[in-house]
Amino acid sequence: MVDDAQDPDTPEARGGAAATIPTAPPGAGRRPLDRRQVLGAAISFIDEHGIDALTMRRLGGHLGVEGMALYRHVRSREGLLDGVVETVVDELYGDPDVFLEPRHGWQDYLQRLAHGVRRIALAHPAVFPLVATRPPAAPWVRPPLRSLRWVESFLDALTGSGFSDEAAVAAYRAYTGFLLGHLLLEVSARGVPISSHDEESDAAPPPPGALDGYPHVRRLEPLLSEDESAAEFEEALEELLERLERILRESRRG
Amino acid sequence: MVDDAQDPDTPEARGGAAATIPTAPPGAGRRPLDRRQVLGAAISFIDEHGIDALTMRRLGGHLGVEGMALYRHVRSREGLLDGVVETVVDELYGDPDVFLEPRHGWQDYLQRLAHGVRRIALAHPAVFPLVATRPPAAPWVRPPLRSLRWVESFLDALTGSGFSDEAAVAAYRAYTGFLLGHLLLEVSARGVPISSHDEESDAAPPPPGALDGYPHVRRLEPLLSEDESAAEFEEALEELLERLERILRESRRG
DNA sequence: CCCACGTGTTTACGACGTAAACACAGCTCC
DNA sequence: GGAGCTGTGTTTACGTCGTAAACACGTGGG
Numbered sequence: 001m002v003d004d005a006q007d008p009d010t011p012e013a014r015g016g017a018a019a020t021i022p023t024a025p026p027g028a029g030r031r032p033l034d035r036r037q038v039l040g041a042a043i044s045f046i047d048e049h050g051i052d053a054l055t056m057r058r059l060g061g062h063l064g065v066e067g068m069a070l071y072r073h074v075r076s077r078e079g080l081l082d083g084v085v086e087t088v089v090d091e092l093y094g095d096p097d098v099f100l101e102p103r104h105g106w107q108d109y110l111q112r113l114a115h116g117v118r119r120i121a122l123a124h125p126a127v128f129p130l131v132a133t134r135p136p137a138a139p140w141v142r143p144p145l146r147s148l149r150w151v152e153s154f155l156d157a158l159t160g161s162g163f164s165d166e167a168a169v170a171a172y173r174a175y176t177g178f179l180l181g182h183l184l185l186e187v188s189a190r191g192v193p194i195s196s197h198d199e200e201s202d203a204a205p206p207p208p209g210a211l212d213g214y215p216h217v218r219r220l221e222p223l224l225s226e227d228e229s230a231a232e233f234e235e236a237l238e239e240l241l242e243r244l245e246r247i248l249r250e251s252r253r254g
Numbered sequence: 255m256v257d258d259a260q261d262p263d264t265p266e267a268r269g270g271a272a273a274t275i276p277t278a279p280p281g282a283g284r285r286p287l288d289r290r291q292v293l294g295a296a297i298s299f300i301d302e303h304g305i306d307a308l309t310m311r312r313l314g315g316h317l318g319v320e321g322m323a324l325y326r327h328v329r330s331r332e333g334l335l336d337g338v339v340e341t342v343v344d345e346l347y348g349d350p351d352v353f354l355e356p357r358h359g360w361q362d363y364l365q366r367l368a369h370g371v372r373r374i375a376l377a378h379p380a381v382f383p384l385v386a387t388r389p390p391a392a393p394w395v396r397p398p399l400r401s402l403r404w405v406e407s408f409l410d411a412l413t414g415s416g417f418s419d420e421a422a423v424a425a426y427r428a429y430t431g432f433l434l435g436h437l438l439l440e441v442s443a444r445g446v447p448i449s450s451h452d453e454e455s456d457a458a459p460p461p462p463g464a465l466d467g468y469p470h471v472r473r474l475e476p477l478l479s480e481d482e483s484a485a486e487f488e489e490a491l492e493e494l495l496e497r498l499e500r501i502l503r504e505s506r507r508g
Numbered sequence: 509c510c511c512a513c514g515t516g517t518t519t520a521c522g523a524c525g526t527a528a529a530c531a532c533a534g535c536t537c538c
Numbered sequence: 539g540g541a542g543c544t545g546t547g548t549t550t551a552c553g554t555c556g557t558a559a560a561c562a563c564g565t566g567g568g
Contacts, residue, residue: 033546056524066549067524067526068526068527068548069546071525071527072547076525076526077524077526133383133387139479140443140478142442142443148468149468151471152469155471165474166477168474170486172478173439177439177486178431178435180435180438180439181432181435181438182431182435184386184387184434185431185434188397189390211402213406214402214403214405214406217406220419221394223423224423232428239497243493286516287515309555310557311555319517321555321556322516322558323516323517325556325558331557510568511567512566512567512568513566514563514564515564516562516563517560517562517563520557522555522556523555525555526552527550528549528552529550529551531546531547532545533546534544534545535542535544535545536543536544537541
């Protein structure tokens with residue numbers, strides 16, 4: 001157990017967009033709201049209070065404005081959430097460690113992309129389930145890479161590295177499945193404020209006797225409670241890359 | 255491409271619980287509602303109309319009862335959804351192809367369990383995102399295996415097959431991540447009625463010109479649109495089992 | 509017989525999403 | 539400068555939601 005190997009994807013916003021004026025510009029005359037501010041405020045509101053707590057009136061209040069004013073900038077609450085998802089995913093473009101094209105081979109490209117997405121998930125743990133579960137625009141635009149441009153980038157990187165079309169598509173499927181599963185579990189394990197009321201202590205041990213019929217769980221509870229998510233992610237990612245390498249070799253022979 | 259290899263997890267309910275009286279017992283005197291009926295009705299309602307369409311009053315109407323009557327059987331709407339998730343996950347117990355203990359080795363055990371969970375996801379595509387994203391009872395009860403009993407079963411199966419404690423826990427993490435990612439993508443790709451309004455045709459081709467800046471996506475669109483989910487699931491599952499086998503070997507040497 | 513209990517109903521309240529009408533700023537064009 | 543236009547925030551209003559509280563009523567045990 002390497003114990004404390006410093007998670008590299010910790011939220012020290014590498015290019016985040018979720019910085020907004022909290023309640024009202026304390027200074028002078030209120031500049032008119034715009035869509036970016038609304039979406040940014042929604043993101044930080046969700047990060048702070050959870051999605052269930054987000055209402056149009058409350059978000060308006062957060063921006064020093066009546067709730068109805070938001071409808072000048074988003075079509076509806078659903079449209080607001082769509083914009084939130086899009087904005088969060090677009091933070092990838094601002095990440096200096098993620099490239100749209102493979103600069104040091106496709107493995108490096110996929111590594112960087114994966115960590116970029118993980119950084120986003122950890123920076124916005126309460127938003128990520130939205131990214132994961134909102135219906136995609138087309139059935140082949142799979143979360144969490146919910147943008148045509150990234151799908152294009154992905155396919156370009158792999159086919160440009162020798163993957164056949166079929167292999168690139170298979171890789172795309174495997175890669176998105178990997179990202180979604182691991183990151184969703186990671187943010188759901190973290191204490192996401194799911195509904196306005198926070199839990200009491202940080203990580204309460206199970207009440208004594210609750211695990212009575214479950215000897216393995218009881219014995220392994222400390223192990224199970226360890227946060228190995230960074231190492232686990234890295235290992236599963238490397239395993240996936242090896243699998244893709246195998247696919248690439250077969251794809252080349254075929 | 256094996257084309258049409260008949261998906262084995264297709265929803266021909268192997269032990270489902272979601273069978274309930276649709277609107278009202280057409281026959282005689284109305285027996286008093288009970289919790290099972292309420293949860294069953296909620297499940298089929300969600301399957302049919304999506305979660306957003308589920309309101310207490312509508313579900314009541316579906317059962318021939320005023321909305322408030324439901325509160326005799328569930329604490330709140332949230333409690334209702336918790337019950338829905340629990341009920342759906344408990345369908346695993348009714349699946350004759352899934353065993354709580356490994357009868358033919360741990361690989362067979364994991365294969366059966368995975369397909370059992372997949373069958374549930376496909377039988378209740380609109381419920382599965384709830385299974386995936388509802389906050390778990392403890393951080394180490396990971397979706398979609400959201401029950402102490404299955405975690406215990408899992409750990410028992412693996413440690414009983416030679417996995418060390420650490421290896422079993424690592425396997426648990428990898429396995430849940432795999433299931434969650436693949437199944438969530440699969441149900442989200444299927445046309446889940448996310449909000450009351452259904453789309454027009456079954457699978458509309460993208461409007462011409464929409465893919466103009468994305469040559470790879472445009473060229474691979476037919477490939478991307480193919481539903482390879484069954485084969486993809488099987489392949490990723492087998493890959494995972496091989497990885498676990500490697501973990502087991504290392505675990506035995508260590 | 510009656511009464512307590514369990515179940516469904518009625519009524520009521522505050523919050524929500526959002527349509528529609530309104531007020532008012534700043535701008536352009538004369 | 540004034541007239542109108544346009545784009546933004548406000549006010550009012552409506553129907554629906556979750557749910558608390560009081561109520562009605564059938565049934566089974568004393």
